[in-house]
Amino acid sequence: xxxxxxxxxxxxxxxxxxxxxxxxxxxxxxxxxxxxxxxxxxxxxxxxxxxxxxxxxxxxxxxxxxxxxxxxxxxxxxxxxxxxxxxxxxxxxxxxxxxxxxxxxxxxxxxxxxxxxxxxxxxxxxxxxxxxxxxxxxxxxxxxxxxxxxxxxxxxxxxxxxxxxxxxxxxxxxxxxxxxxxxxxxxxxxxxxxxxxxxxxxxxxxxx
Amino acid sequence: xxxxxxxxxxxxxxxxxxxxxxxxxxxxxxxxxxxxxxxxxxxxxxxxxxxxxxxxxxxxxxxxxxxxxxxxxxxxxxxxxxxxxxxxxxxxxxxxxxxxxxxxxxxxxxxxxxxxxxxxxxxxxxxxxxxxxxxxxxxxxxxxxxxxxxxxxxxxxxxxxxxxxxxxxxxxxxxxxxxxxxxxxxxxxxxxxxxxxxxxxxxxxxxx
DNA sequence: CTAAAAATACGTAGTAGCGGGGATTTCAGG
DNA sequence: CCTGAAATCCCCGCTACTACGTATTTTTAG
Numbered sequence: 001x002x003x004x005x006x007x008x009x010x011x012x013x014x015x016x017x018x019x020x021x022x023x024x025x026x027x028x029x030x031x032x033x034x035x036x037x038x039x040x041x042x043x044x045x046x047x048x049x050x051x052x053x054x055x056x057x058x059x060x061x062x063x064x065x066x067x068x069x070x071x072x073x074x075x076x077x078x079x080x081x082x083x084x085x086x087x088x089x090x091x092x093x094x095x096x097x098x099x100x101x102x103x104x105x106x107x108x109x110x111x112x113x114x115x116x117x118x119x120x121x122x123x124x125x126x127x128x129x130x131x132x133x134x135x136x137x138x139x140x141x142x143x144x145x146x147x148x149x150x151x152x153x154x155x156x157x158x159x160x161x162x163x164x165x166x167x168x169x170x171x172x173x174x175x176x177x178x179x180x181x182x183x184x185x186x187x188x189x190x191x192x193x194x195x196x197x198x199x200x201x202x203x204x205x206x207x208x
Numbered sequence: 209x210x211x212x213x214x215x216x217x218x219x220x221x222x223x224x225x226x227x228x229x230x231x232x233x234x235x236x237x238x239x240x241x242x243x244x245x246x247x248x249x250x251x252x253x254x255x256x257x258x259x260x261x262x263x264x265x266x267x268x269x270x271x272x273x274x275x276x277x278x279x280x281x282x283x284x285x286x287x288x289x290x291x292x293x294x295x296x297x298x299x300x301x302x303x304x305x306x307x308x309x310x311x312x313x314x315x316x317x318x319x320x321x322x323x324x325x326x327x328x329x330x331x332x333x334x335x336x337x338x339x340x341x342x343x344x345x346x347x348x349x350x351x352x353x354x355x356x357x358x359x360x361x362x363x364x365x366x367x368x369x370x371x372x373x374x375x376x377x378x379x380x381x382x383x384x385x386x387x388x389x390x391x392x393x394x395x396x397x398x399x400x401x402x403x404x405x406x407x408x409x410x411x412x413x414x415x416x
Numbered sequence: 417c418t419a420a421a422a423a424t425a426c427g428t429a430g431t432a433g434c435g436g437g438g439a440t441t442t443c444a445g446g
Numbered sequence: 447c448c449t450g451a452a453a454t455c456c457c458c459g460c461t462a463c464t465a466c467g468t469a470t471t472t473t474t475a476g
Contacts, residue, residue, distance in 0.1 A: 012293070012314035014321070018226015036315060083222075106220040107244065113222070149452060162404045164432075177455050184434075195404055195433090196370045357422060372462070385425050392465080393422095403463095 004121050005032035007050035009041055009067065010083065011059045015106065019054065022110050029117060038062040042070055050078065052120060057084040057095065068098040079120050102126040148189055155182045156202055159195060212329050213240035215258035217249055217275065218291065219267045223314065227262065230318050237325060246270040250278055258286065260328060265292040265303065266365075273358055276306040287328050302358055310334040356397055361415055363390045368407060368416050 006029055008016050016034045023029045032050040035041050039062050041053075053071055057064035068080050081102035082095050095103065101120045104112060105128050116126040148156070158168045165183065169176040192198045214237055216224050224242045231237045240258040243249050247270050249261075261279055265272035276288050289310035290303050300311065309328045312320060313336050324334040356364070366376045373391070377384040400406045410416045 013317045014223060014226060014291070014314040017230050017318045018222060021229030021232065022225055024229065106222045109221045110225050151453065160404065162402050166432090174453085175455055177457090178453070180434080181455075182453085184436095187434080193434095194370050195402075196368065196407060199404060199407060359423065374462085382423080383425055385427090386423070388463080389425075390423080391463085395464090 003028050003030045004052060004117070005030050005048075005050040006052050006054060006117075007032050007041070007045060007048075008034040008054045009036075009038050009059070010034075010054075010056040011036050011038075012056070015056070015083075019113070022113060026114060026117075038064075038067045041067060042074060045071070045075060045078075049075070052079045052081060052101075052117065054081050054083055057082050065095055065098050068095060068100060072099045081116060081120055081126070104128050148186065152182055152186050152189070155179065156186060156198065159183075160199060160202060211236050211238045212260060212325070213238050213256075213258040214260050214262060214325075215240050215249070215253060215256075216242040216262045217244075217246050217267070218242075218262075218264040219244050219246075220264075223264070223291075227321070230321060234322060234325075246272075246275045249275060250282060253279070253283060253286075257283070260287045260289060260325065262289050262291055265290050271358070271362070273302045273306050276303060276308060280307045289324060289328055289334070312336045313338060356394065356415075360390055360394050360397070363387065364394060364406065364410050364415055367391075367403060368410060 006023070008019055008031065010016050010019075013036055016036070020031055020034065023031065033044050033048045035044060038055070038059050045053075053068075055064050055067055059067075064082055064084075068082070071078055071080060079101040080099065081104065082100050083104055083106060102116050102125055104116050104126070108116075108128060112128070119126040154172070155168060158171065163171070165176050165179040169179045172179075186198065187193065190198060190201045192201050214231070216227055216239065218224050218227075221244055224244070228239055228242065231239065241252050241256045243252060246263070246267050253261075261276075263272050263275055267275075272290055272292075276290070279286055279288060287309040288307065289312065290308050291312055291314060293314055303311065310324045310333055312324050312334070316324075316336060320336070327334040362380070363376060366379065371379070373384050373387045377387045380387075394406065395401065398406060398409045400409050407416075
């Protein structure tokens with residue numbers, strides 16, 4: 001029987017230990033390594049190769065998307081499963097593009113974890129239900145997702161500086177109306193409704 | 209040898225399973241029960257009593273502070289250890305007031321978990337290092353800084369979820385006026401002027 | 417028990433933001 | 447030269463939020 005080697009990355013040691021312990025009884029899975037620091041993963045994988053990488057999405061120093069891209073570039077055959085707190089649907093698409101094979105939430109149990117591993121190991125994919133629903137509903141409208149112009153990015157950054165439309169218009173020597181129009185377009189393009197949503201979008205997409 | 213009974217509360221099943229598995233080899237600790245829903249804990253404890261409660265802090269439906277108060281009120285002899293993502297330093301003080309005996313972060317390992325349990329079980333206290341440092345460093349400058357109440361923190365989190373005052377009032381079953389009042393007080397205490405500033409404050413102070 | 421703190425609620429008025437519409441100018445690229 | 451994208455500008459109306467209040471009830475702490 002072939003054993004499948006796993007590598008776990010999560011900034012919460014407790015989660016690592018948890019997964020570790022959960023899989024102790026699953027003989028065909030073996031923990032090749034783990035790390036709290038995503039920046040160390042690449043070189044660790046050189047010494048202790050693995051078949052499947054289980055990684056958190058939101059981590060300090062390096063996010064899951066960057067890590068996944070880096071890993072897939074260096075070890076194209078490796079499968080990646082993302083583990084996350086909530087279903088951050090902005091990032092999920094990024095992760096899909098980065099090439100993940102599965103996605104589970106931290107509120108899933110041992111059984112679902114094993115199911116996900118088995119599926120991915122067999123070359124299939126596994127996505128937590130909540131996720132697939134989100135993705136599908138966003139896919140249709142994801143087509144007409146427009147790119148933000150330079151000016152719009154500039155305005156987003158000023159909004160982030162807590163400037164009002166008036167202040168922005170003064171700063172850029174344009175009319176307040178223009179700022180409002182840009183704002184409208186920004187909200188439309190980013191598919192957000194409030195400054196808060198916009199800010200999260202901006203952070204998630206590294207605009208700021 | 210006496211065994212110590214534990215009860216685990218965390219909205220992430222994976223964390224529960226993790227702790228569960230981690231302690232499988234620790235003979236003197238026995239998992240009396242666990243739940244993803246803090247609201248069910250009180251009645252579950254009646255049927256399956258425990259000595260130490262391990263609880264997450266940030267949970268939907270009911271936060272760790274409320275749960276701790278309720279549990280300590282009904283079972284005064286029970287010890288409570290808080291487990292949390294980050295060192296949300298605003299809430300730690302609240303938790304201390306609520307009567308916790310220990311505090312660990314989710315990025316602590318198996319060894320530290322056992323140490324914490326042993327200490328608390330022996331009637332002592334255990335607080336993760338990061339925490340004690342935070343608390344102390346914030347104590348000095350905390351003088352002129354107004355403390356946010358539990359309710360206010362709750363509202364900040366709902367604001368962060370892009371909810372309007374109306375939605376927040378519906379969710380908390382209070383008047384929209386009350387939400388407005390809380391908002392005013394929040395802005396005053398945090399010395400911020402806009403939701404954006406507030407959000408940054410919240411992120412900086414690890415409220416979210 | 418009593419004082420203080422927190423949570424609750426309301427009024428009035430003003431402003432900023434937002435959604436809908438339409439319109440003009442500029443300028444690069446086919 | 448013409449088209450289309452980007453940037454500019456305006457109007458109307460509505461809703462949400464904000465800024466000044468005041469005040470009651472509930473909970474906590476001493």
